[in-house]
Amino acid sequence: MMKVKLNGKNIEISKKEDLYEKIEDFRNVTALDINGEKRDLFSIINDGDTIEPIYYGTKEGLDIFWHSSAHIMAQAIMRLYKNVKLAIGPSIAHGFYYDIDSPEMIKEEDFPKIEKEFKKIVKERLRIEREDISRDELLAVYKKENNPYKVEILTNIEDDMVSLYRQGDFFDLCRGPHLPNTSYIKHFKILSVAGAYWHGDEKNKMLQRLYAISFKTKEEVDEYLEILKEAKERDHRKIGKELDLFSIFPEAGPGLVFWKPAGAFMRNLIEDLWKKTHLENDYDLLYTPHVAKKHLWETSGHYEFYKENLFPDMEFPEGEHYLIRPMNCPFHILIFQEKLRSYKELPIRYAELGTVYRYEKSGVLHGLMRVRGFTQDDAHIFCQREDLDEEVKKLLDFSIFFIKKFGFKDFKVYLATRPEKFVGDPATWDQAEKALENAVKEYGIDYEIDEGGGAFYGPKIDIKIKDALGREWQTTTIQFDFNLPERFDINFINDKGEKEHVIMIHRALLGSLERFFGVLIEHYKGDFPYWLAYKQVVILPINDHIKDYAEKINDKLKENGVRSYIDKRNERLGYKIREAKLKKIPYFIVIGETEREENVIKPNGRKEGELGKMSFDEFIEVLEKRKNAED
RNA sequence: GCUGGUGUAGCUCAGUCGGUAGAGCAGCUCAUUCGUAAUGAGCAGGUCAGCGGUUCAAAUCCGCUCACCAGCUCCA
Numbered sequence: 095m096m097k098v099k100l101n102g103k104n105i106e107i108s109k110k111e112d113l114y115e116k117i118e119d120f121r122n123v124t125a126l127d128i129n130g131e132k133r134d135l136f137s138i139i140n141d142g143d144t145i146e147p148i149y150y151g152t153k154e155g156l157d158i159f160w161h162s163s164a165h166i167m168a169q170a171i172m173r174l175y176k177n178v179k180l181a182i183g184p185s186i187a188h189g190f191y192y193d194i195d196s197p198e199m200i201k202e203e204d205f206p207k208i209e210k211e212f213k214k215i216v217k218e219r220l221r222i223e224r225e226d227i228s229r230d231e232l233l234a235v236y237k238k239e240n241n242p243y244k245v246e247i248l249t250n251i252e253d254d255m256v257s258l259y260r261q262g263d264f265f266d267l268c269r270g271p272h273l274p275n276t277s278y279i280k281h282f283k284i285l286s287v288a289g290a291y292w293h294g295d296e297k298n299k300m301l302q303r304l305y306a307i308s309f310k311t312k313e314e315v316d317e318y319l320e321i322l323k324e325a326k327e328r329d330h331r332k333i334g335k336e337l338d339l340f341s342i343f344p345e346a347g348p349g350l351v352f353w354k355p356a357g358a359f360m361r362n363l364i365e366d367l368w369k370k371t372h373l374e375n376d377y378d379l380l381y382t383p384h385v386a387k388k389h390l391w392e393t394s395g396h397y398e399f400y401k402e403n404l405f406p407d408m409e410f411p412e413g414e415h416y417l418i419r420p421m422n423c424p425f426h427i428l429i430f431q432e433k434l435r436s437y438k439e440l441p442i443r444y445a446e447l448g449t450v451y452r453y454e455k456s457g458v459l460h461g462l463m464r465v466r467g468f469t470q471d472d473a474h475i476f477c478q479r480e481d482l483d484e485e486v487k488k489l490l491d492f493s494i495f496f497i498k499k500f501g502f503k504d505f506k507v508y509l510a511t512r513p514e515k516f517v518g519d520p521a522t523w524d525q526a527e528k529a530l531e532n533a534v535k536e537y538g539i540d541y542e543i544d545e546g547g548g549a550f551y552g553p554k555i556d557i558k559i560k561d562a563l564g565r566e567w568q569t570t571t572i573q574f575d576f577n578l579p580e581r582f583d584i585n586f587i588n589d590k591g592e593k594e595h596v597i598m599i600h601r602a603l604l605g606s607l608e609r610f611f612g613v614l615i616e617h618y619k620g621d622f623p624y625w626l627a628y629k630q631v632v633i634l635p636i637n638d639h640i641k642d643y644a645e646k647i648n649d650k651l652k653e654n655g656v657r658s659y660i661d662k663r664n665e666r667l668g669y670k671i672r673e674a675k676l677k678k679i680p681y682f683i684v685i686g687e688t689e690r691e692e693n694v695i696k697p698n699g700r701k702e703g704e705l706g707k708m709s710f711d712e713f714i715e716v717l718e719k720r721k722n723a724e725d
Numbered sequence: 726g727c728u729g730g731u732g733u734a735g736c737u738c739a740g741u742c743g744g745u746a747g748a749g750c751a752g753c754u755c756a757u758u759c760g761u762a763a764u765g766a767g768c769a770g771g772u773c774a775g776c777g778g779u780u781c782a783a784a785u786c787c788g789c790u791c792a793c794c795a796g797c798u799c800c801a
Binding site for chain 2: 200201287289301336344345403450458549550637638664682684686
């Protein structure tokens with residue numbers, strides 16, 4: 095008899111099979127947590143063990159499920175392709191991948207073939223068995239196989255003993271745990287294949303990475319594919335084209351955005367709100383030039399750090415060098431240090447919708463999300479050390495105001511610490527990191543540490559918002575900077591009458607207007623809130639004879655500040671309605687003889703559907719209510 | 726920047742074996758005056774991304790360039 099603890103309850107068993115009977119929903123258990131360690135499901139159980147089952151539906155359970163799936167996919171590939179060398183095959187947030195080195199290119203049309211072989215392996219119901227082996231022995235095997243990747247991994251392992259997992263004709267160096275056999279993974283789909291550097295280092299060989307997903311049921315796979323489909327539907331590049339929001343013209347230059355009337359209108363609304371709220375929050379608004387002498391960014395250090403990513407400099411015959419600006423900070427610094435500053439005027443908050451240009455590598459450009467010219471909603475706060483706490487809290491408030499205003503329900507705060515490449519002395523860094531952490535803690539908000547994610551000149555707080563599909567997008571960044579004040583020697587006179595270096599906070603709340611707009615498009619799926627919509631109401635006259643009444647309604651709407659227009663085209667009602675819906679206009683009004691005679695309108699809202707007959711004034715009230723609800 | 730893929734009308738896409746370019750939608754004209762997601766007919770629309778090569782003949786095969794897409798790397 096053995097005494098073990100299962101899910102916190104003491105039980106007695108005579109053999110391990112008894113334990114399995116006691117575990118609820120045993121068929122959905124992928125592995126066991128034994129004394130805090132993840133082990134294979136059919137591991138040996140010892141007297142006194144504390145056991146918790148790891149279930150399929152949980153994060154840990156899926157992790158194991160997908161890890162075993164990766165092995166099966168690798169096995170299928172090994173069976174189908176010659177001279178394949180395996181690198182690594184982990185599970186990821188959604189699914190898994192395997193990096194392989196194969197002389198033959200795997201293409202999308204090969205996926206069904208691999209999927210078929212995968213299913214075959216599942217049907218074979220191969221036992222997945224752990225084998226403990228000496229590191230040197232396995233090293234010899236991989237050396238013989240001429241697999242440099244596994245050899246490298248093994249060489250970096252310090253233990254004498256390692257484990258491998260074997261299933262039929264396949265084995266792989268692996269820590270485990272794994273599923274008991276291959277039959278668990280009923281449904282599987284390869285999603286994509288693309289290049290990936292070994293160790294993620296561009297100096298290394300590029301391997302082929304196959305991304306895939308697997309589940310127990312077909313429904314789960316379908317559901318996942320549905321989410322991918324939905325993400326595609328929401329793609330801001332697609333919606334941007336459909337709604338005529340923006341264009342990028344390769345003939346003008348990749349990564350350079352043209353805001354077309356509808357998009358530009360919305361951007362103006364965003365900018366108006368931004369300016370108004372910044373003034374309310376004691377910021378001063380600036381305008382500064384788009385080009386300036388290169389030495390400014392040499393002083394700031396940006397040139398040295400980012401010269402690969404700058405537009406080439408402009409040299410004049412007299413030898414003067416200019417740069418199109420990649421950063422706004424030196425300009426704000428110039429204005430700050432133009433005259434002597436007293437501690438009494440701090441903090442000074444300079445804000446600017448500053449357009450910057452960065453030569454991003456061709457492969458990273460992506461719609462509005464990654465571009466070569468973009469407008470930061472930038473600000474620099476010049477303050478004293480003791481102001482930091484208060485300023486960070488104000489910034490968090492301000493950022494969250496925007497997040498809510500644009501309909502985001504959820505967000506995450508990250509504290510990014512010192513990166514490998516940094517300037518300044520580590521003691522100052524530690525101090526700054528602590529100050530940021532304190533401020534966030536006092537603010538009473540959950541946060542995660544992003545180790546080594548800081549800017550080269552200081553630690554930062556990043557806020558990532560979650561969109562309607564649960565995807566994270568970085569918007570707000572709040573960065574401490576003890577570096578630029580030194581480099582530019584920016585000072586103020588403190589209360590003792592001495593010169594002291596100012597502290598700088600760089601911050602962007604929306605990030606860049608381009609990117610933020612892209613996120614908004616995907617978040618709303620182009621179905622913008624009433625206050626932001628380019629056109630708010632479209633009037634659909636039933637025929638030509640009702641045009642006068644339509645004009646009258648339209649004029650009155652405009653008088654009330656409503657963005658409306660008449661669809662005057664000689665088309666049927668159904669056609670006009672269809673287009674109003676496709677354009678995602680918040681309201682349309684059908685008017686004909688009946689409405690004119692009764693002096694009413696019959697509005698229809700995207701959200702509400704038919705609103706029924708109402709007077710014009712009643713409709714204005716509906717619109718006002720809607721607007722206020724969104725505020 | 727790297728690996729792979731793609732590039733045909735304003736948009737979405739078809740185009741077989743290399744034989745000389747096609748549809749739907751949008752646009753324009755005409756008819757229709759219509760009640761809650763597409764009225765009908767006609768017309769027009771192309772340097773098949775660009776450049777070069779192979780060939781009697783290239784959208785199609787080959788090379789280079791550009792751009793886009795997926796991923797990797799990067800993102801002050």
